[in-house]
Amino acid sequence: MDFHEPSHLKGIRAEAEAFAAEHVTAEMVEEELRTGDGVSRSLLRAMGAKGWVASMWPPEEGGAGLDPFETAAMLGAIRAVGGPTVGPGTTMLSANAIRALGSPALRARILPGVAAGETLICLGYTEPEGGSDVFACKTRSVRDGDEWVINGQKMFTTFAHRADYCFLLTRSDPESRGPHGLTMFLVPMGTPGIEIQAVRTMGYERTNIVFYNDVRVSDDLRVGEPEQGLHVMRAALEAEQNVAPSSRTSQLYEAAVAWARQTPDPDGATMLDDPSVRRRLARMAIDAEVADLLGYRVAFLEQLGAKPGPHAALFGPETYVRWSKEVMDMVGPAGTADWTDPDAVLGGTFEYHFRCSVASTIYGGSSEVLRSLIAEQLLGLPRSRPKS
């Protein structure tokens, strides 16, 4: 057993830190805080030039041939200084599905641009009445010769207004229900009939609601076979767990320790000498360590080709929410000042975490969905949701 970080990570991390110092500018970070787009085209192209968008693909496909640990270290270094990585991260979910199941022509048309950092793909799964039940898809696709006509609406399509394509889940068999009769498309966002409305979130992120009115898409842009959308989505959903850098719980913990070290307490020492702060931090250290270890296990098992359960995806966000609230109590009113205020503690990081964390137990599989998966797949308990 060896818990040392793999030695080869030092190189890639140093390289990513130097890259971030050069390419993640103060203006970029501020623009991201202001817009919440999750996208910087210049950063994306710079990452593409290094093969770091499709980082785990081989160099001949425009990737860098990184393993899951190296990818996590590389992305972690860019995120640590505030570089927006939602765009490439989300794009890779659908890109991996296209690579696995798309036609040769579609792969040749789309994937080089993705790897080069020229092409952004947003996700069109969730609908206003769908939520966690992604297969409650009502957006319709109807075949018309060499084209399909799409009508419907999608909710929470983050960076739709910056994307080149949407990886869109539609229902092509009107008689079908649930996971059957679905067809996936790669819809160019400039197609007539697409209307995007901004949805602002509490967590400084902008997302969108996207309307599709008689949107005509060439059959060439279908991903996978008609009515086999479930198969295609599985390929993309399996990749979603892939992104496992250090947990946000441990990033928050590091910030909390830094605050305690630098903040004077009324006795003339620092808050790190205060008994209640110490116990809180100790508890937080434990959850942060466990969240990181479960994340490392995901990367370790993936490297072996084994399937890790959703442990890290459940424990990480759950503890992130809990501790973002505890830290607020500990830091007090100064912690509620936001990033635009010059008096904000550590650039408003605790305010930012408190706002953002609460969404982390929702997207990428809500905690309830993940617990049900664990209960069914690992404990052999009966399915709690009605069969469709």
Add this chain to the structure above:
Amino acid sequence: MNLALTEEQEFVRRTFATLFAKEADPARVRAAEPLGHDPGLWAHMIATGALGVGVPEDAGGGGGGVLELALIAEEAGRRVAPVPVAEPAAAARLLAACGATKLLSDALDGTRIVSLATRPGPVASQFLTDGGIADVVVALEGDRIVAVNRPPDVRPTSNMGGLPLARWSGAVEVEVLVDGDEARRWFSAAMDEVRILRAAALVGLAGEAIEIGAAYARQREAFGVPIGTYQAVAHPLADALVAKDGAQLLTWKACWALGEDLPGASALASMAFVFAAETAYAAAQHSLHIHGGYGFTVECDIQLYYRRAKAWVTAFADPERELDAVADRAYGQSRTHRRSAQPHAVPGTS
């Protein structure tokens, strides 16, 4: 980074999983209550060399590390086996470090049961975890590691955890094993090993408590469906499973850090103890709860787990206080709020 056990470690795990499944079934566990010791099982443990697994080969042991002992402790915990593992195994390693060869060989061949005094304060003031059965306890007194012989007329304490607890009032016969600088350091290291091995036992206990609960939730029906269908029953079991896997990783990391002599090892040992304690209690409590009234009856195995999930923790330390040890070890001692030093909380500060 390698989170896999070696073939030898898998062998250790399998061997003791088989032993405890056979020799520590629930009937044997009940039969050993309330004193909490099964001499037949103990003899098996001695015969397999379990206690010496962590002792260097040249001192008559198996040459393994704390991880190998943790695997044994986890399997013992899984069956709530009525034999002490953590303190005697850590005591054996401490005796080897001290060069107490006679006492060590007696401990390894079963001539005498040697355990540790892990609570703060003099031996005579403590509830000794293995006091009901031990012939000798090794303790830290000031700057000396001493071996204390069992006094006559020890009265075992009838207790909820099936532990061989007892007080040794009037214990006077003392042999000094180490006197000097190493004493505190070595004893502190032994305490860290106890933390880790107790954590490992609690991980095993949690795993089986979850399994007992899941098995019941699969077959027991209420309102026409198995109760595991209900998320209020199933979801806390899922949380418990995640926490149990996390506690196991944390315990293994502490074993590794101790073996590598890393500066964070002591903090990790304390963290593993606290997290495993909370995990085991939550798992056993929910598992008992979903049995309904049956879980409350003595016939139900889950109550054996529920009581030990708490007693195995309490016997060593209050987890809330142990958080202070985590903080001291991770950040150094507080400059404004000093506590009275506890033998098991010092001096592993970094």
